[in-house]
Amino acid sequence: MSTVHILFENEAWMAPLRDALARRGLPVEEHFVEGGTLDLASTPPEGVWINRMSPSSHTRGHQGGVAFVKEYLHHLEAHGRRVINGSRAFALEVSKVRQDLALRRAGIQTPHTIAVIGGPAALKAAARTLALPFITKHNQGGKGLGVQLFRDLDAFDAHVDAPGFEDGIDGVTLLQQYIPPAGGYITRVEIVDGVFQYAIRSSTAGGFELCPADACAIDDAYCPVGESATFALRPEITADDPLVRSYVRLMRDEQLDLAGIEFVEDAEGQRYTYDINGTTNYNGTVEAEHGLSGMDALAALVERELRGSREAAAK
Ligand SMILES: Nc1ncnc2c1ncn2[C@@H]1O[C@H](COP(=O)(O)OP(=O)(O)O)[C@@H](O)[C@H]1O
Numbered sequence: 001m002s003t004v005h006i007l008f009e010n011e012a013w014m015a016p017l018r019d020a021l022a023r024r025g026l027p028v029e030e031h032f033v034e035g036g037t038l039d040l041a042s043t044p045p046e047g048v049w050i051n052r053m054s055p056s057s058h059t060r061g062h063q064g065g066v067a068f069v070k071e072y073l074h075h076l077e078a079h080g081r082r083v084i085n086g087s088r089a090f091a092l093e094v095s096k097v098r099q100d101l102a103l104r105r106a107g108i109q110t111p112h113t114i115a116v117i118g119g120p121a122a123l124k125a126a127a128r129t130l131a132l133p134f135i136t137k138h139n140q141g142g143k144g145l146g147v148q149l150f151r152d153l154d155a156f157d158a159h160v161d162a163p164g165f166e167d168g169i170d171g172v173t174l175l176q177q178y179i180p181p182a183g184g185y186i187t188r189v190e191i192v193d194g195v196f197q198y199a200i201r202s203s204t205a206g207g208f209e210l211c212p213a214d215a216c217a218i219d220d221a222y223c224p225v226g227e228s229a230t231f232a233l234r235p236e237i238t239a240d241d242p243l244v245r246s247y248v249r250l251m252r253d254e255q256l257d258l259a260g261i262e263f264v265e266d267a268e269g270q271r272y273t274y275d276i277n278g279t280t281n282y283n284g285t286v287e288a289e290h291g292l293s294g295m296d297a298l299a300a301l302v303e304r305e306l307r308g309s310r311e312a313a314a315k
């Protein structure tokens with residue numbers, strides 16, 4: 001039987017995926033990646049590959065993870081391997097610039113965003129072209145890297161001049177229109193293989209919401225929100241919601257097999273989409289309460305793909 005290969009970097013997020021694959025009895029091989037060596041004359045193992053590489057791997061000391069996977073996905077695809085969230089999806093994963101462009105192309109409203117490469121002077125100049133308040137964030141993000149709200153330019157200038165200030169890991173920092181979240185929450189829509197799973201709300205009280213994964217609640221070193229973040233199902237958002245339909249179309253066009261897509265709604269009911277997470281993590285508490293499982297939807301997709309590749313090999 002052909003194997004499910006998982007490319008991953010963050011052990012903390014692996015348990016739910018392992019469990020979902022094990023429940024279906026699928027044979028799994030895990031590949032922890034923090035860099036690596038790739039002989040381009042080699043042939044990658046047979047099977048279906050799942051890309052779970054985190055764009056914030058560098059914050060856990062796994063500097064080479066993203067760079068290795070970026071190239072390795074091309075190697076896999078050149079050999080015809082099926083990759084769940086392959087090279088095209090990963091290009092979006094590591095660039096909020098590309099996410100914004102893809103969202104705009106799909107006709108989805110996004111917050112006004114300016115990408116800056118060039119350090120404090122360039123950032124200060126760019127800040128003067130954007131309305132206040134705005135937020136900063138890293139282009140290659142995840143878990144709220146570099147996310148900070150600025151209501152005046154003096155505070156921003158002091159921030160970028162401070163000794164501890166760092167551009168994003170790829171040298172790209174974003175300045176983005178701040179959308180005050182109506183009701184104090186943002187919404188995350190989970191989609192797997194073109195199928196809407198559910199939407200959850202995430203409280204922004206006490207700071208910026210980061211990631212709905214259970215692991216983040218214990219990852220205090222990285223999480224300025226910690227236990228103050230609360231998550232709940234938004235049952236009124238369904239597969240028929242025009243925004244959800246747009247997400248499904250975008251994912252098909254961008255070859256995203258699964259994603260958690262985040263939007264914030266303002267007081268006028270305008271919805272702005274700002275984050276596409278291909279390595280989405282599902283909130284276990286909400287799922288248990290409502291009998292949902294994003295990871296099982298992923299495992300079901302993998303099972304279908306494995307069966308398909310076995311049938312193709314038998315022909
Ligand atoms: N334009 C925005 N307006 C208001 N809040 C935002 C905006 N962008 C991000 N946030 C808040 O910051 C959090 C982290 O930003 P996000 O773009 O999702 O980065 P990450 O990829 O690190 O998750 C969001 O979940 C949301 O709570």
Ligand SMILES: [Mg+2]
Nearest residue numbers: 143210262275
């Ligand atoms: Mg986010």
